[in-house]
Structures are given as C-alpha cells and as structure tokens.
Amino acid sequence: MRLGERIWHALDSRLNLQPLVQFAKEKSVPRHRHDWMYYFGGLTLFFFGVQVITGILLLLYYRPTAEAAFESVQFIMSRVPFGWLIRSIHSWSANLMIAAAFVHMFTVFFSGAYVKPRELTWWTGAALLLLALGFGFSGYLLPWNELAFFATRVGTDMVSKVPLVGDWLLKVLRGGEDVTGATLTRFFGIHVAILPMLTSLLILLHLALIQRQGMHEPQEKPPLPPRPFFPNFVLRELMVWLVGLAALAALAAFFPWELGKKADPFAPAPAGIKPEWYFLFMFETLKLLPAKIFGLDGEVVGLAAFTAGGLFWFLAPLWDRKRARGEKSLFALLVGWGVLLYILSFTALSYLGVFQ
C-alpha cells in the first residue's frame, strides 16, 4: 500500500471519514443561464484569504503608534524585500474583496435569493459586508498618512451624530476627544483582532447555512442537470480564483499603492481629499446637502437617511412578500436598480470630477 493510502486508512479507521467523502461525491450545484453568479461569494472569500496572509506578513514589521506607523510602512515599502508588493497586494485585495462582495450582494438581490428560507444567509452576508467596510475604514488609518487622518476625523465624527450615545461612541472609537495615536492603536486592535474574529465566525455561519440549504435556484426549472460540486464546480471556482489572483497581481505590480504624506494633526485638510471608492457615493451626497434641512443640520438628515436606507435594504426578506410567494416583484426590481444606479452614477460622476 502506498503511503498516502495508508495515512488515509489510518485516519478513516479512527474518524470514520467515508460518509464525508460520499457526501462530497453527491453534492451538486444547479446549472442554468445565470449560474455565473454563484462564483462571486467564493471570489470574495479568496480575497479575504489573501488579506489574512498578507496582513499577517505586514504585522511582522508594522508598528501601531503615531510616531512609528508611517515610518514602519515606509520601511516595509522601501527596505523590506518584496515589502512594496505585500503592501500593494494587501491594499488592492481589500478593494477587490469589497468589489466582489458588492457584485455578490447585488446578484443575490436581483435573483431574489434572500427570501424564505434564506433570510439568515442574507443577514449574515449583510453583516459580513459591514465588517468588510469596517476593515476598510480601520485599515485605511493604519499607515497614518494625511488622507487617512482626515478620513478618520470625518468618519468618526459621523458616529457622534447618533442620538443619545453619539458622544460616548465617538470617545470609544477615537480613544479620546480627538483623532490621535490612541485612535491609531485602537483601530489597529480592531483591524487585526476584533474584526478578523467576528468575520471568521460569520463566514463559517454563512457557509454552514449555504451548505445546509443548498444554492438558491431560479423559478423556472433548470433545463440542465445539476453540476457535481466535486470536482466540476470546485475546479471552475478555482479558475475564477486564478483570474482574481492574476488581476490582483497585475494591479499590485503595475499600480503600487501609494503612501502619501505623513499625517500632521495641525495641517489643513488637503484639497482634493476623498475617501475610498466604496464610500464615494455617500461622500458626494453629503457634499451636496444644504446646511439645514427642515431646521436640522444637513449632515444629520443625510446620515439618518443612509441609515434608514441601509436598514430597508437589510430587511428585504421581510418586506418582499411577492418573491417569498414565488412571484415576480416589480417593486423589488425597482429598488435594486435604483440603489445600483445611484451608487454607480455617483461614483462615476465623482471620478469625472462633476462634483468639484
């Protein structure tokens, strides 16, 4: 008997693994003309894996204090062999992960996959997207550069508009009244310990739910027989990951992520400052709002509207009764297209400089 087989038999005789193999052999994925969308959740997971690996590597040299953070990233990028590549991959992969998550979310929304019995999968997915945005926001500050400093001042100040507990939340987030080295240390802890722990747990739950319920299928009966999960679907997913890796490597190598200028708490915010692309639609909307709306501060009304809109989107499984009954829903379709067009148009117009 070969060594591999001997190890397998040794494990199988102790752990009874044969049923798992049988299960993997029988597992299948529906096949239809929209089945391309099944790959984006996996692609998001792939980029998360890249984040974990490159993040751990960055930890070897990064120092989370206001005095040393910027210099340590500079050191990673200029002195550590391949340091520029590791950091560039970490930054690009973060962006691609959020892009893949957005594509995944919209395909799930448009296919109506969130209705009963998959409400929990939708909600854990939405929570994962929020955690991903939290990763983006907290990680953005860590190089302690000018853009990051003001993005954090603005972003954390938004929290202070929450009724009753706003000021308290602001202090907890910033580690004091202002954005200082204390904020950097807190964001570091959040970025490398709290968020990874919560995200890993939620990913496990999200995957367990999908495993338990199987993939959502469109209403019309698929004309093709299902595709075996192993090896057919897995190999296809691996091909998608390979394309993701190629795109990531090309972006990281040809467009290395910049570091910018070190943060100076007593310098004015630089002209042309803007957040990461996935916050642009909110940023431009806040710029357009007048100082006062119905006697209230414009930004408070704007932030309340964003919160209400996000909650409405989150609660889709509860208000979308038609799709839950297996009918087509024009309202849900309009909501989906409205949100998608709003985000896409505001992001594109921002890049075109229309709001300058």
Place this chain on the structure above:
Amino acid sequence: MSSHQRISRKSFLNWFLGTSLGATILATLYPIFRYVLPPEVAEAPTNRVLAGKLSELPPNTGKVFRFGAKPGILVRTPSGEVRAFSGICTHLNCTVQYRPDFQHIWCACHNGHYDLQGKNIQGPPPRPLEAYRVDIVGDEIYVTRGA
C-alpha cells in the same frame, strides 16, 4: 399561602442560579465596559497662545496654529486685519484653510465655505466657526479663547 404560590425548592434554585449567573455576567462586563471608555486626561486648559508672527503673515494669507490639542486658524484679510477662529469645520470635523483665490476660509473635505467673519456662507457647514480674540504685541499675535 396556597399551595401553587409556594416556591418549590427547584424554582428557588433556578432563580438563585439564574440571578447568580446574571450577576456574574454583569460583574464581568462592567469592568470591560469601563476599560473601553478612555479615561479623562487632565489637561491644563489653554486659553491664550502665541499663534504666529505678524511678519510671517502677509495680507490675504492664513495659517493653522495649535490651540491646546485643537487646531485654530489665523487669517490676515486682504485689508490687513488679523482674525482668529477655531480651525475645525462645523460640518464633519475637518481642518479648514484660508484660500487666497476665494479670499475666504474653505474646507477641502466637503467644500464648505466661511466668510472672513467665520460665518458659514456656502456648502454643507451648519454653523459658523467659533471666533477668538486677537491681540498683537509688537510682531507677535496672541489668540484668546472666550472673547
């Protein structure tokens, strides 16, 4: 006392263990809750600072200066007057700057504009900038809060 109102040994134990568990959880969470909230750092209140020199601030320029832990902004108007305000935009907490081309104060973050009195005149800022008192002693510009 009727029989169904009597507390059985089982329900008493359940109540006892339940409240003990609740108390244990509270006793664990409370220190964590307090630990997360940063302590108040006693800081000598700064009410008056040397913000800059007149000779370094020609007309139609501005300068961000350090007022305790917060930024302030000194402005020398095109007519040569020196004024000082809080440097923190009332919209979302960015640091403002003087724009010589606009001849007024501007915030880069969300395109907020303030006039030379610190009044919000355009864009999203909801309130004017807090104004400070300016004293000029020789070449030195002193700024006082609460004036």
